[in-house]
Amino acid sequence: xxxxxxxxxxxxxxxxxxxxxxxxxxxxxxxxxxxxxxxxxxxxxxxxxxxxxxxxxxxxxxxxxxxxxxxxxxxxxxxxxxxxxxxxxxxxxxxxxxxxxxxxxxxxxxxxxxxxxxxxxxxxxxxxxxxxxxxxxxxxxxxxxxxxxxxxxxxxxxxxxxxxxxxxxxxxxxxxxxxxxxxxxxxxxxxxxxxxxxxxxxxxxxxxxxxxxxxxxxxxxxxxxxxxxxxxxxxxxxxxxxxxxxxxxxxxxxxxxxxxxxxxxxxxxxxxxxxxxxxxxxxxxxxxxxxxxxxxxxxxxxxxxxxxxxxxxxxxxxx
Ligand SMILES: Nc1nc2c(ncn2[C@@H]2O[C@H](COP(=O)(O)OP(=O)(O)OP(=O)(O)O)[C@@H](O)[C@H]2O)c(=O)[nH]1
Ligand SMILES: [Mg+2]
Numbered sequence: 001x002x003x004x005x006x007x008x009x010x011x012x013x014x015x016x017x018x019x020x021x022x023x024x025x026x027x028x029x030x031x032x033x034x035x036x037x038x039x040x041x042x043x044x045x046x047x048x049x050x051x052x053x054x055x056x057x058x059x060x061x062x063x064x065x066x067x068x069x070x071x072x073x074x075x076x077x078x079x080x081x082x083x084x085x086x087x088x089x090x091x092x093x094x095x096x097x098x099x100x101x102x103x104x105x106x107x108x109x110x111x112x113x114x115x116x117x118x119x120x121x122x123x124x125x126x127x128x129x130x131x132x133x134x135x136x137x138x139x140x141x142x143x144x145x146x147x148x149x150x151x152x153x154x155x156x157x158x159x160x161x162x163x164x165x166x167x168x169x170x171x172x173x174x175x176x177x178x179x180x181x182x183x184x185x186x187x188x189x190x191x192x193x194x195x196x197x198x199x200x201x202x203x204x205x206x207x208x209x210x211x212x213x214x215x216x217x218x219x220x221x222x223x224x225x226x227x228x229x230x231x232x233x234x235x236x237x238x239x240x241x242x243x244x245x246x247x248x249x250x251x252x253x254x255x256x257x258x259x260x261x262x263x264x265x266x267x268x269x270x271x272x273x274x275x276x277x278x279x280x281x282x283x284x285x286x287x288x289x290x291x292x293x294x295x296x297x298x299x300x301x302x303x304x305x306x307x308x309x310x311x312x313x314x315x316x317x318x319x
Contacts, residue, residue, distance in 0.1 A: 249281045
């Protein structure tokens with residue numbers, strides 16, 4: 001979705017590209033010298049116009065419009081830059097290419113009415129001058145769009161239209177292992193902005209329904225109090241995904257977190273997200289003292305079918 005956003009050229013690159021192409025236009029074959037000059041001038045103007053406009057138009061077309069973005073993506077964008085400034089930048093790019101089309105049209109009309117070579121060249125120069133100042137005036141906007149592009153490419157692609165489960169739990173309890181164990185294919189791994197760890201996204205079928213499962217490292221794994229503002233925003237972005245949560249408890253002690261601290265995080269996740277949360281005990285191959293109604297081992301596969309049934313009926317609740 002964010003992968004086909006084009007590279008944003010700098011004003012200098014746009015101007016150089018246009019002028020270098022225009023400067024290669026040779027005197028065409030025409031009845032007489034004056035017509036040759038006229039045709040050449042018109043070609044130069046329309047070449048500059050078409051190269052610049054095609055780049056700027058492409059930006060407007062390929063950068064996602066915030067009106068159609070899922071709230072998750074909007075939040076992710078909002079974390080990195082001012083979404084209003086982004087919108088306004090795209091608006092100004094659009095205004096600029098329309099202005100260039102207008103000026104080129106006028107210049108060409110003007111050229112057609114001239115019968116003096118030096119006046120024709122003056123028209124071209126005047127068009128060039130205005131063109132350059134319009135493009136240079138886009139400097140801040142293009143810079144912002146370029147930064148937005150870098151950021152957008154790092155946002156993991158999440159399918160907002162299918163039932164989703166977010167895996168939560170303290171570090172090391174087995175979240176990634178569960179995503180791998182449940183997924184039919186190898187989970188896709190993506191960087192999640194503002195956390196050091198990668199997020200992994202997997203898919204499986206429950207009956208005829210395709211399900212998405214998302215591992216949330218560094219996100220739903222620590223108490224809110226320990227978080228900085230960016231991490232809180234990352235949580236609120238994830239919260240925009242309409243889904244349920246599978247909260248993993250590791251009662252073996254191997255993850256290094258006490259039952260109390262896991263319970264506290266569980267309560268916080270329930271409260272903060274307002275989502276439906278399924279409690280699941282992990283690593284039951286090591287710890288046979290079963291305490292949760294649902295218990296699994298990603299190592300032996302124990303309990304996974306029962307968990308899938310639970311997931312399926314959970315979705316059925318409000319399907
Ligand atoms: N014995 C046993 N070990 C498990 C099981 N599930 C995960 N582990 C092990 O527990 C460790 C942590 O598993 P991960 O899946 O990486 O845990 P995580 O919750 O994703 O950890 P973070 O990404 O650091 O938060 C790994 O060494 C796994 O091999 C299980 O069911 N049984
Ligand atoms: Mg993990």
